[in-house]
Amino acid sequence: xxxxxxxxxxxxxxxVGASAAVLDxxxxxxxxxxxxxxxxxxxxxxxxxxxxxxxxxxxxxxxxTGTAANALALAALCTPWGAVLCHAExxxxxxxxxxxxxxxxxxxxxxxxxxxxxxxxDGLSDALARLSPGVARxxxxxxxxxxxxxxxxxxxxxxxxxxxxxxxxxxxLRCHLDGSRYANAMVALDCxxxxxxxxxxxxxxxxxxxxNGALACEAVLSFEPxxxxxxPFQRKRAGHTLSKSRLLxxxxxxxxxxxxxxxxxxxxxxxxxxxxxxxxxxxxxxxPWPTQANEVxxxxxxxxxxxxxxxxxxxxxxxxxxxxxxCSVGDGQRFxxxxxxxxxxxxxxxxxxxxx
Numbered sequence: 001x002x003x004x005x006x007x008x009x010x011x012x013x014x015x016v017g018a019s020a021a022v023l024d025x026x027x028x029x030x031x032x033x034x035x036x037x038x039x040x041x042x043x044x045x046x047x048x049x050x051x052x053x054x055x056x057x058x059x060x061x062x063x064x065t066g067t068a069a070n071a072l073a074l075a076a077l078c079t080p081w082g083a084v085l086c087h088a089e090x091x092x093x094x095x096x097x098x099x100x101x102x103x104x105x106x107x108x109x110x111x112x113x114x115x116x117x118x119x120x121x122d123g124l125s126d127a128l129a130r131l132s133p134g135v136a137r138x139x140x141x142x143x144x145x146x147x148x149x150x151x152x153x154x155x156x157x158x159x160x161x162x163x164x165x166x167x168x169x170x171x172x173l174r175c176h177l178d179g180s181r182y183a184n185a186m187v188a189l190d191c192x193x194x195x196x197x198x199x200x201x202x203x204x205x206x207x208x209x210x211x212n213g214a215l216a217c218e219a220v221l222s223f224e225p226x227x228x229x230x231x232p233f234q235r236k237r238a239g240h241t242l243s244k245s246r247l248l249x250x251x252x253x254x255x256x257x258x259x260x261x262x263x264x265x266x267x268x269x270x271x272x273x274x275x276x277x278x279x280x281x282x283x284x285x286x287x288p289w290p291t292q293a294n295e296v297x298x299x300x301x302x303x304x305x306x307x308x309x310x311x312x313x314x315x316x317x318x319x320x321x322x323x324x325x326x327c328s329v330g331d332g333q334r335f336x337x338x339x340x341x342x343x344x345x346x347x348x349x350x351x352x353x354x355x356x
Contacts, residue, residue, distance in 0.1 A: 004312035008348050010275075010338040011316040012211075013181075013294060018251075019213035019264065019342060025254035026215060026247055034246045038062070042249030049256045050207070050221060055194040059222035061231050062248040066091075066180045068240045069206040069218040071099035074143060076220075076228040077174045077204060080105035082142030084176075085127050085168075088113045089151045089322060091178060103238055108139045115322050116289045117152030118160075121167055128171050144168035148196065149181040152322060153295030153337070155188060158195055165201025174227065175201055180208035180218075183265035184293040198223040209255045213264045213342050217251035264342035268294040271340035271349055278353035285356075288320075288327045296338045299327075304356045305334040311355040 009015045018026075034040035047060040063069045070092050074084055084100065086093055088111030092100050101107060110131075112123045124144070131141045146164060148156055156164070165175045177197065179185070182205070186196055197205045204227075207219040222228040235241050242248055255261050276291035284301045291297075297318065308315060315336040329335045340349070 004310055006314045007312035008352060009314040010340065010344075010352070011314045013268065013339045013341040014211055016341045016343040018215035019260070021257070021260055022214050022251050022254045025250040029246045029250035032246060036243045036245065037241055038245045040246040040249060042246040042253060044249070046219075046249040046252035046256075049253055050219065053193045053256060054197060054221065054223075055192070056198065056223065059225040059228060059231065061220040061222070061235055062242075062245065062252065063218050063220065063235065063240045064216040064242065064248065065240075066206065066208055066210065066218045067096045067099050068235075068238065069208075069220050070096060070178055071103040072231060072234055072238060072240065073176055073204045073206050073220045073222075073228075074100045074107065074145065075104040075234050076222070076231040077176055078104050078107040078142045079140070080107055081139055083108045083110050083131060083139040084143045084145050085110050085112060085124065085141065085173070086145040087111065087117060087119050087147065087150065089117060089320065090145065090147050091151060091180065092145060094151075103234065107142070113321065115324055116154045117147065117150030117322055118154060118156060119146065119164065121163055124164060124167055133172070141171060141173055143176055144173045145176040145178060147178040147180075148185045149293045149295065152289065152320065153291065153293055153297055154289055155185055155292045158189065158191060158200060161196065161200040169201065174203045177202045177205045179205050181211055181265075181293060182207050183212050183261045184269055187262055187265045188269055188293050197221070203227055209252060209261065211341070212255075212261060212268070214251045214255050217248050217255065219252065265294070268340045268342050268344065271344040271346070272296050274346060274349045275338060275340060275352065278349065279356075282353070282356055286327070288323050294340045296340075297335070298338070299329060299333050299335050300356075302332050302334055305336065307355050308352070311351075313352055313355055
């Protein structure tokens with residue numbers, strides 16, 4: 001059965017464009033003549049706004065892509081002979097084409113298995129026990145990188161984050177948070193930006209905006225600038241220092257202004273909650289773990305997946321080695337990911353449920 005033209009796209013939150021507020025800011029900045037390479041007033045305003053949101057002075061490195069932000073953050077924190085410990089299905093390990101290894105000059109990424117996209121203290125302890133600090137024939141444990149929201153759409157609680165970073169620090173590791181959906185996680189936990197970052201033990205955060213209303217804007221935020229003094233030079237060497245940097249700064253300023261980023265994330269999360277509730281009520285549909293932010297994962301009968309394709313509803317086929325015990329993809333089933341965004345409407349969610 002061939003798929004109809006896409007009319008509702010839930011394959012990713014990258015499929016929607018920038019919000020009107022961000023687009024308007026880009027147009028205004030485009031009309032200005034400003035100094036280049038980060039010396040403009042928009043970047044200065046973005047840095048001040050981020051410092052206010054995170055409640056402390058910090059180092060800000062704006063980039064146009066999340067891959068660049070993650071890779072440069074890790075390159076600044078990790079030596080070429082170091083190891084980055086991360087979840088076995090994390091974005092930095094499976095979806096960035098070796099960029100962290102490339103920009104760090106060879107640092108090794110070591111995946112740790114865990115149900116629903118999450119590393120446990122026991123899993124981290126086991127991974128650390130397999131490494132040999134001070135032994136020249138092995139990579140040296142250097143960084144713990146966690147994803148919030150995880151690749152399974154789940155969340156670490158603040159207590160879980162603090163427990164993991166404390167364990168990492170006892171072993172001399174620095175701590176990085178991949179926050180491509182930072183806003184979605186923060187509003188879901190009903191906490192401050194500070195509580196989920198430096199107060200939770202992180203040295204650096206990749207702060208995403210693109211998935212939540214920006215056109216192309218991410219930021220590396222360092223709370224320990226002495227550890228990441230090389231970051232501006234690494235960004236330039238990597239080709240990610242934009243000459244018309246005001247267009248990045250303008251996006252970030254508009255994204256943060258008047259709680260726009262929180263409003264966008266809150267709406268996206270609410271649409272995912274509505275979708276999850278509707279799916280859970282359908283015969284033969286199972287959700288392997290709770291929906292906690294703006295991603296819904298579901299095992300659905302092939303007949304349902306076929307109806308969605310016929311109706312022009314796009315979802316993302318998914319694979320996971322971290323399904324809970326006793327949960328597996330059976331014959332005649334599909335494992336799908338559906339992602340809502342600031343632009344998703346209740347009518348679209350209802351149409352997805354009705355089509356099933």
